Amino acid sequence: MRAIVLDAPRQPLRPAELPDPVPGPGQALLRVRACGVCRTDLHVVDGDLTEPKLPLVLGHQIVGEVLASGGRFAPGARVGVPWLGWTCGECRYCLASQENLCDRARFTGYDLDGGYAELAVADERYCFPVPEGYPDEQAAPLLCAGLIGYRSLRLAGDAERLGLYGFGASAHIVCQVAVARGRRVYAGTRADDDEGQAFAQSLGAIWSGDAAAGPPDELDAVIVFAPVGELVPAALRHVRKGGSVVCAGIHMSDIPSFPYELLWGERVLRSVANLTRADGEEFLALAPTIPVRTEVETFPLEEANEALDRLRRGTLRGAAVLVP
Ligand SMILES: [Zn+2]
Numbered sequence: 396m397r398a399i400v401l402d403a404p405r406q407p408l409r410p411a412e413l414p415d416p417v418p419g420p421g422q423a424l425l426r427v428r429a430c431g432v433c434r435t436d437l438h439v440v441d442g443d444l445t446e447p448k449l450p451l452v453l454g455h456q457i458v459g460e461v462l463a464s465g466g467r468f469a470p471g472a473r474v475g476v477p478w479l480g481w482t483c484g485e486c487r488y489c490l491a492s493q494e495n496l497c498d499r500a501r502f503t504g505y506d507l508d509g510g511y512a513e514l515a516v517a518d519e520r521y522c523f524p525v526p527e528g529y530p531d532e533q534a535a536p537l538l539c540a541g542l543i544g545y546r547s548l549r550l551a552g553d554a555e556r557l558g559l560y561g562f563g564a565s566a567h568i569v570c571q572v573a574v575a576r577g578r579r580v581y582a583g584t585r586a587d588d589d590e591g592q593a594f595a596q597s598l599g600a601i602w603s604g605d606a607a608a609g610p611p612d613e614l615d616a617v618i619v620f621a622p623v624g625e626l627v628p629a630a631l632r633h634v635r636k637g638g639s640v641v642c643a644g645i646h647m648s649d650i651p652s653f654p655y656e657l658l659w660g661e662r663v664l665r666s667v668a669n670l671t672r673a674d675g676e677e678f679l680a681l682a683p684t685i686p687v688r689t690e691v692e693t694f695p696l697e698e699a700n701e702a703l704d705r706l707r708r709g710t711l712r713g714a715a716v717l718v719p
């Protein structure tokens with residue numbers, strides 16, 4: 396099969412011809428129809444996440460057609476493969492419905508080969524049926540940007556005035572869910588990102604502007620999607636007493652020290668890690684009812700490096716998706 400391979404961090408990905416993967420017990424063999432590009436992929440390539448399997452096929456927002464099944468799905472079914480690829484089922488976290496924190500979790504496109512390829516295998520227990528009505532490339536970003544964004548929104552509580560700092564693939568989905576629920580969304584971007592600010596307003600944000608400076612109104616919660624540690628004290632400054640700041644990314648630059656008074660007043664600072672299968676089922680059932688529309692830019696598989704570069708430079712509108 397054709398695939399795009401990471402041989403080592405801080406190197407461009409390499410087009411390669413690999414042997415077709417062979418599914419083990421309980422695994423499905425999938426023909427990849429589309430695979431979303433996530434900021435986490437960039438953190439793997441850049442060496443910010445330090446323990447990938449190598450060589451590695453990246454990609455954890457896979458929409459695929461089942462070619463062979465371990466029994467859960469009929470051949471021809473369309474399924475989605477997310478970041479959470481396997482859990483142990485027996486550690487204290489798995490036993491407490493916190494499989495996202497499993498001590499031995501394996502992640503797609505990190506510990507396991509992912510979807511930057513023509514074919515992929517996945518443990519069927521961690522695959523989701525993909526809702527009808529979404530073309531393959533528009534469904535792909537639901538599988539991480541959507542799922543983990545949705546978990547972040549849930550953990551932000553019932554904020555009426557919600558800040559989304561870093562308006563990329565995940566925020567553009569969360570914005571639609573929040574607006575549909577009657578929340579007022581404040582989109583923070585880089586100061587000079589006029590296009591991103593206009594994009595956020597087109598999706599229903601009532602304010603968009605420089606995240607570091609913050610909006611004119613006090614917020615109930617902020618979800619920080621940008622991997623920029625400076626935004627954490629800024630967001631704490633922008634939330635009311637009892638408000639929350641939720642860090643949604645897997646990696647962030649160091650958070651500068653800040654005066655305790657920013658946290659005082661029962662403000663809450665927390666991260667969101669990974670997803671549970673229950674998050675996935677809940678969000679994929681919800682998305683078509685809103686309906687969430689994803690904005691995507693597609694790239695041929697061979698242009699994976701270009702897609703990652705565009706993500707790094709912040710010049711994508713919505714989400715990048717690779718199509719084999
Ligand atoms: Zn992701």
Ligand SMILES: [Zn+2]
Pocket residue numbers: 482483484485486487488489494497498499500
């Ligand atoms: Zn476990």
